[in-house]
Amino acid sequence: MKIGNYKLSIIETGTLGLDGGAMFGVVPKPLWVRTNPADDSNRVKLAARNLILENGERKILIDTGVGANWDDKFKRIYNLDQSKNTLFDSLKTSGINPDQITDVILTHLHFDHTGGAVIFEDNKIFPAFPNARYYVRKKQFEWANNPSDRDKGSFVKDRFYPLYEEGILALIEGGHEFEEGIELLEINGHTFSQQMVKISDSSKTLLYCADLIPFASHFHIPYVMGYDLQPLITVLEKKEYLARAVKENWIIFFEHDPEIVCATVESTEKGFSAKETFKGFPDDQQ
Template structure:
């Protein structure tokens, strides 16, 4: 798939699992389990799916997946499975290595989105993409290095602080363009100053949603994660984004849905629903 000067590639970097109740907040299990069945520990499956944009001059990675180097306890708690895919193996399949990446656009610094930003080598954590600039909202970074007791477990410092120490972070302030075909859109419901990535040309728009819509089943307005710091803000953000997605025929990119890569959205008297589903890039 091409958008403007960019050729797009989906990178599957493994799967993991989180508590279904936490993923769906106040929504009762009999409702959310229809679309997202739980295992014996009440965990639902999530993919760690990223997007690579390639032009003549740039190779841009959006988020870095859950990464590698986790201990056995972590892997067991989160049912981590990278037997088929990692970021590196997915890049290698399309003939790209880590040194080729020029830019890394991070939606936010939770471990399942930025875990692959560093690697453990020679006894220390170092940037996984040493030739890249890493882009993050400045106010989100400031929160991530001094989070609250409620969300500090989501920020694993070894997975992003070494990037800062090497001077590779480029801080963004608000809703600004990256270039003519990529824009940053900030949202604050899930965590403070998360940034979605809008990729567009005259005929196509993809919105890389981050954790505003982890699954296709989060499209209905009330379906908000228990993890969200400001759930009522998430509701307002969904009510702002979804009508525009319908009107302008955006394709929403789902980072965590186990089956669906992208989808368009429709509106009916009952609310917003998934319309056309993509299990691969068109």
């Protein structure tokens, strides 16, 4: 898919499982299980789907998946499955070497977004993309270094702090324009200072909405994750961005929906729902 000067490619990096109750907050299981079946441990399946934007000069990766170097206990708890896809394999399939990546935009620092940002060799940690500059919002970085007892399990420091130590992690404040046609949108419901990535030209807009709307089923406003630090802020943010998505016919790109890669949105009597869903980019579906 092309938007403006950028060629977009989907980068699948495997799947994981998270508790269905935590993924849907106050919504009763008989409702969410219809769209997101649970396994024996009540986990639902999540993709860890990233996006790459390429023009002549830049190769910009958005988020990095769960990554490698996890112990068996972690793999078991989160039902990590990278047998079909890994970050590096998917990049290779798209013809990209890690050293060609110029920029890595991290939406936030939860381990399922930053795990692939570093690699482990000989008990040492290195940036996975040695020639890239990484970007995260300053407030998110500060929170990730000093989270609450409730959410500290979501941040694994050795997956992002080494980038800071290397001096390659840019801490963004203010201004939203990343490059022409690429806007970073700050939201605060899920965690503090998450950033979504809006890619647009005169005819198309795609929103990489990260953990504001992890699955297509989260288009329903009350479907808010139990993980969210400020769930009522998530409600407001979803209403604001989904209204814009309807009005301007945005393509919503899901980082975590295991089946649906993209969708457009419509307003209904009950709020919002998917208008059309796609298992790839909309223009790849013929």
